[in-house]
Amino acid sequence: MAGTSEDHVVVIGSSIAGLLSAAAMSPYYSKVILVDNDTFGGEGTVRKATPQGHHVHGLLSSGWTALQKLLPGVELRLKQMGAEWVHFGKEFRWHHFGKFKANFEDLMEGPFMSRTCLEEAVRAEVTALGNVEFLSDAVVGFIGDSFEISGVRLASGKELNAARVVDASGRASRCPQWLEEIGGKVPRVQTLAAGLRYSSCRFKVAADHGTEKWKALFVIPKPPETMSGAVFPQEDGNWLVTLAGRKKDTMPTNQEEFLEYAKQLGCPDVYEAIKDAEPLSALAHYRFKESRRYFYEKSSMPKNLLAIGDSVCSFNPIFGQGMTVCILEALKMSELIERGECASQSYFKSISGIVSHAWEMITVEDMRYPELHSQRSLKIKLMQQLTQRVYEKTSEDGELNKMLYEVIHFKRPATDLCKPWALFRLL
Numbered sequence: 154m155a156g157t158s159e160d161h162v163v164v165i166g167s168s169i170a171g172l173l174s175a176a177a178m179s180p181y182y183s184k185v186i187l188v189d190n191d192t193f194g195g196e197g198t199v200r201k202a203t204p205q206g207h208h209v210h211g212l213l214s215s216g217w218t219a220l221q222k223l224l225p226g227v228e229l230r231l232k233q234m235g236a237e238w239v240h241f242g243k244e245f246r247w248h249h250f251g252k253f254k255a256n257f258e259d260l261m262e263g264p265f266m267s268r269t270c271l272e273e274a275v276r277a278e279v280t281a282l283g284n285v286e287f288l289s290d291a292v293v294g295f296i297g298d299s300f301e302i303s304g305v306r307l308a309s310g311k312e313l314n315a316a317r318v319v320d321a322s323g324r325a326s327r328c329p330q331w332l333e334e335i336g337g338k339v340p341r342v343q344t345l346a347a348g349l350r351y352s353s354c355r356f357k358v359a360a361d362h363g364t365e366k367w368k369a370l371f372v373i374p375k376p377p378e379t380m381s382g383a384v385f386p387q388e389d390g391n392w393l394v395t396l397a398g399r400k401k402d403t404m405p406t407n408q409e410e411f412l413e414y415a416k417q418l419g420c421p422d423v424y425e426a427i428k429d430a431e432p433l434s435a436l437a438h439y440r441f442k443e444s445r446r447y448f449y450e451k452s453s454m455p456k457n458l459l460a461i462g463d464s465v466c467s468f469n470p471i472f473g474q475g476m477t478v479c480i481l482e483a484l485k486m487s488e489l490i491e492r493g494e495c496a497s498q499s500y501f502k503s504i505s506g507i508v509s510h511a512w513e514m515i516t517v518e519d520m521r522y523p524e525l526h527s528q529r530s531l532k533i534k535l536m537q538q539l540t541q542r543v544y545e546k547t548s549e550d551g552e553l554n555k556m557l558y559e560v561i562h563f564k565r566p567a568t569d570l571c572k573p574w575a576l577f578r579l580l
């Protein structure tokens with residue numbers, strides 16, 4: 154190929170979703186240019202534009218499988234960086250709705266590490282592709298019209314021409330405004346109140362902690378309780394501990410309050426794990442007001458403009474789905490390009506099922522809190538009753554628990570929980 158802008162792709166944002174878009178596009182274009190205005194290069198440090206990186210990030214098993222398809226070298230790289238492999242059925246100890254889940258044998262596993270570590274591993278793999286260029290600048294608008302985009306305008310005053318543009322600029326995406334500026338249609342947006350608060354701290358793994366107990370620990374309360382917690386292993390051999398609450402909870406501001414908060418969770422295990430462990434960082438905080446979804450699939454988009462990751466939909470992180478959604482969307486992008494069918498309309502239609510799967514699950518969970526959502530449809534009420542029964546039964550039925558994991562991990566549709574096999578086990 155000649156390497157003109159006709160066969161270049163511009164990706165806005167070079168975080169997880171942007172990097173994975175580059176991986177998807179790289180085999181089919183002479184050059185992929187990733188534009189990002191954040192500061193990179195502080196190895197292992199959380200970037201300013203991704204403050205969520207201070208808090209635990211789990212990668213779901215379907216996300217892990219898809220990531221290896223996009224970037225086959227990533228497993229070795231993560232192993233070299235120190236990621237810890239966790240078997241979800243046996244080593245991921247999950248206290249949910251007042252009880253611990255039953256174990257299951259079937260292999261469902263994935264690497265645990267910080268979000269920064271995962272992003273750095275993906276960045277290294279994408280850099281090695283050879284035709285991906287990183288540009289430090291901010292995109293400030295599109296060039297083109299509602300039918301087709303010919304490039305982007307940059308804060309530096311330059312313009313970049315491109316055959317295709319991908320918006321991967323995250324939750325703060327200005328894609329809807331930029332579309333409006335070129336005469337395009339602004340997509341419908343839906344928000345869902347979450348009112349979440351997070352506080353996190355890194356700890357040295359307690360000397361008496363044997364991994365036979367668990368490698369990762371996760372506590373999610375039964376509503377109306379709101380306080381949750383997670384202890385996840387990190388690539389440096391330490392723990393990252395995140396405590397979460399909703400609006401009414403007073404989050405810790407120092408180590409003493411952190412331990413006090415951990416003590417109040419629905420089971421003592423988080424507190425027991427960290428009570429004598431050495432803290433290795435100051436507390437980091439994050440507020441997640443609401444989930445937000447743009448319905449690009451129902452809008453009319455310029456034919457060569459795609460969007461991915463949090464810029465399309467940013468979810469309440471309760472089930473740890475955000476990065477997995479980015480990866481599954483990138484894999485879909487890659488499959489459609491290979492088939493020559495990656496016009497925006499078909500792309501957005503084909504990723505809408507991935508987004509809906511996660512969106513529906515968090516809707517059921519967030520709507521259990523009447524202080525956040527006073528109105529619930531009959532469908533939501535029925536789903537809440539069914540899933541509550543599933544959550545309770547999965548503490549004693551390992552096979553049912555496996556099915557629940559498969560739903561959460563995007564391996565099955567949620568409707569499988571209504572099939573006779575599952576319903577019979579709920580009796």
Ligand SMILES: Cc1cc2nc3c(=O)[nH]c(=O)nc-3n(C[C@H](O)[C@H](O)[C@H](O)COP(=O)(O)OP(=O)(O)OC[C@H]3O[C@@H](n4cnc5c(N)ncnc54)[C@H](O)[C@@H]3O)c2cc1C
Pocket residue numbers: 165166167168169170171188189190191202203205208209210211212213290291292293321322323324325326351439441461462463464470472473474475476477478479
């Ligand atoms: C507290 C918390 C916990 C979470 N836990 C999990 C979890 O356990 N598992 C999970 O899978 N997900 C989790 N998530 C969600 C996950 O962090 C996101 O889904 C994921 O990071 C989104 O990646 P992204 O690439 O779409 O966006 P981002 O990572 O937000 O990146 C956007 C990038 O775009 C750049 N950018 C923005 N505007 C411009 C512009 N105009 N020009 C150029 N560049 C621009 C930014 O600098 C940034 O680098 C959690 C989120 C939170 C808040």
